[in-house]
Amino acid sequence: MGRNGTRKPVFYFDGLDNKFEQVLYGTVFVDGFYGSYKPLYTNEAQLWNAWGGRRPLDVPVCGFTGNMCPRNFILENLTWIIIAAFIVLCAIVAAAAGIVYSMQKARPAIVPCKVE
Structure with missing residues (x-):
């Protein structure tokens, strides 16, 4: 008092x-x-x-309402990832088709002629 x-x-x-x-x-x-x-x-x-001996953050990583979380790269860019994967797949298929075509075209030159 x-x-x-x-x-x-x-x-x-x-x-x-x-x-x-x-x-x-x-x-x-x-x-x-x-x-x-x-x-x-x-x-x-x-x-x-x-808290493992560390002071907690003043503002949580995702904010107090949860809308400040870091965006997931894959979900954020899913459209571009699908387009890039499709282009790479087309390039691989085209390369394989080119190799098969060139092998088929060169095959008659490799096979010896039959002499009767």
Whole structure:
């Protein structure tokens, strides 16, 4: 209590350590309109055991509504991928047909003539 009867609240910042035991990580003292935070930890990684010792992102990767997710390359460009695959397939078929045609055309020159 203050000298004129006002409250001076103290807030405690508790958490669980990696053994799931309760640990006091800090205190907040409030005096009127002013507050002061006193950390009782030496390494911030202690606070984020559930996150692998790293502070979580301010904004999630996909945003708060889920519409900011990175687009999938294949789904984004599926039409172009199908067109490119069709062109490559046509080129392979044309090359195979050209090879077969040239072999058929050269075959009479390779086969020896029959002498009777």
